[in-house]
Amino acid sequence: MLLRQARLAPGRTAVFNGTEPWATYGEWAARSAALAQRLRDAGLAPGDRVLVFMRNHPRYLELLWAAWWAGLVVVPVNAKLHAREVEWIIDDAQARWGFVTREVAAERLAGLERQIDVESAEADALFAPVRDAFAVPVTERNANDVAWLFYTSGTTGRPKGVMITQRNLMTMGLTYFVDVDPVAADDAIVYAAPMSHGAGIYAIPHLMAGARHVVPASGGVDAAELFELGWRLAPLSTFAAPTIVNRLVEHAEQAGLGVEQCARAFKTIVYGGAPMYVADIERALRVMGPRFVQIYGQGETPMVGTALARAHLADASHPRHAERIASVGVAQTPVQLRIADAEGRDLPLGTVGEVLIKGDSVMAGYWRNPQATAAALRDGWLFTGDVGCLDADGFLTLKDRSKDLVISGGSNIYPREVEEVLLTAPGVAEAAVVGAPDAKWGEAVVAFIVVQPGAKVTAGALDAHCLAHMARFKRPKHYKIVAALPKNNYGKVLKTALREQLAASGPQEQSATQADAHPNPAKPEST
Numbered sequence: 001m002l003l004r005q006a007r008l009a010p011g012r013t014a015v016f017n018g019t020e021p022w023a024t025y026g027e028w029a030a031r032s033a034a035l036a037q038r039l040r041d042a043g044l045a046p047g048d049r050v051l052v053f054m055r056n057h058p059r060y061l062e063l064l065w066a067a068w069w070a071g072l073v074v075v076p077v078n079a080k081l082h083a084r085e086v087e088w089i090i091d092d093a094q095a096r097w098g099f100v101t102r103e104v105a106a107e108r109l110a111g112l113e114r115q116i117d118v119e120s121a122e123a124d125a126l127f128a129p130v131r132d133a134f135a136v137p138v139t140e141r142n143a144n145d146v147a148w149l150f151y152t153s154g155t156t157g158r159p160k161g162v163m164i165t166q167r168n169l170m171t172m173g174l175t176y177f178v179d180v181d182p183v184a185a186d187d188a189i190v191y192a193a194p195m196s197h198g199a200g201i202y203a204i205p206h207l208m209a210g211a212r213h214v215v216p217a218s219g220g221v222d223a224a225e226l227f228e229l230g231w232r233l234a235p236l237s238t239f240a241a242p243t244i245v246n247r248l249v250e251h252a253e254q255a256g257l258g259v260e261q262c263a264r265a266f267k268t269i270v271y272g273g274a275p276m277y278v279a280d281i282e283r284a285l286r287v288m289g290p291r292f293v294q295i296y297g298q299g300e301t302p303m304v305g306t307a308l309a310r311a312h313l314a315d316a317s318h319p320r321h322a323e324r325i326a327s328v329g330v331a332q333t334p335v336q337l338r339i340a341d342a343e344g345r346d347l348p349l350g351t352v353g354e355v356l357i358k359g360d361s362v363m364a365g366y367w368r369n370p371q372a373t374a375a376a377l378r379d380g381w382l383f384t385g386d387v388g389c390l391d392a393d394g395f396l397t398l399k400d401r402s403k404d405l406v407i408s409g410g411s412n413i414y415p416r417e418v419e420e421v422l423l424t425a426p427g428v429a430e431a432a433v434v435g436a437p438d439a440k441w442g443e444a445v446v447a448f449i450v451v452q453p454g455a456k457v458t459a460g461a462l463d464a465h466c467l468a469h470m471a472r473f474k475r476p477k478h479y480k481i482v483a484a485l486p487k488n489n490y491g492k493v494l495k496t497a498l499r500e501q502l503a504a505s506g507p508q509e510q511s512a513t514q515a516d517a518h519p520n521p522a523k524p525e526s527t
């Protein structure tokens, strides 16, 4: 794919570092070819693993395509992981070389044959372009060969290596054009979310289309910087977790930007990876206009599960619009989707059960973990661990991860439903609901609330709001006002951390006023 672009448009700028041109397609190919050749010469053989423990960086792209050029398997690592966690992954994956950025990997990581700082003179030599990229052979790979060994976040135990094949990535790339967004050569993708996750592999459809790739100079998420980049380079497309979308929307509101100005900065914002609450997407559409598409997927079927199209989000006159914008959309083209019980038997339409996905985007299995593979993949169906239901038109509404379900007084309560209601209460900025052990009820619903700056929120007011909008038994029994919710690097609220916090402190009620709003803030890991 890279050679195809290097042939078609060798002189077109392909990669930007901030607003600075970093590489043309010809240069990108020449650098990836060079690095591939050097990796090969150093004895790395097809199928060997190369670790990438970096903040977002233009060399991320050159490295990915160098590794694939040489038939290697990329092991992308979340830049926020602790060195010991990374060493566990190095050992599990038996990764040979590791490429790092220095603020992410301050120390030498045990287990690597060679650790390269991509901003060092050593890296400059490795990435120095060959004169003729076309003369460097591309290692032939089978569609079933692993290309991307993605480690799960490991919130329920040791992380597992998800084996994503060449076919999985090709499927994801092509599907983007059908189910997410068409891409033209003068479009640009900006890497705001970590490239070790879905945001990084969205480079594939944008490379397929010969589009431009922009890495923010900050290497992270700065709303003002992203708007500025969009205005300077082209309306940008990006993948953003809901927390990032909210930050963009807040910035647009605070800076007084109209829909027109937002349209000049952003072409398409693809959101997913965690629940997007109805109140938030409505506000995003109002402030930034119809530039959103939702996707639902997971590491095991990366970026490909369902999609809620721009047109569906915009179609406010549809009789089921309210349900649709609360859903994650319909199955993406290459997959089938069904709702089943724990044994994998189909459940009737509208019934809540586990989401099962089958198709060419679904992983080959977990790395050296046949037991976990057998549990997750049965007859080709991926048991996602997500709980939801399908409507007659094929729209999937997610309830929660099965492990986040709260069972109180014998009734199932889906935290997401409660969160959706809490977010419509005046003064509430963020809400996360978990179950806490409770002698009387089995589990009690506890809500963690982040209050909007300057707002006043009381437990009594929240309770009255819940009583007005949902069944009594679903109401939180306790409220905890916190300064921020703990989130991982990919923007997911860490419910495990909230449950641990409750186990340590107990769920006792707190008067929910701004004055005592931050007695015990849950520390955010930030995105």
Ligand code: AMP
Pocket: 153, 271, 272, 273, 274, 275, 276, 294, 295, 296, 297, 298, 299, 300, 328, 384, 386, 398, 400, 401, 490
């Ligand atoms: P990961 O493997 O880290 O990408 O996490 C995947 C999980 O994130 C899924 O199994 C879902 O629980 C959640 N998720 C992904 N996309 C969405 C979405 N659009 N809405 C709600 N939850 C989502």
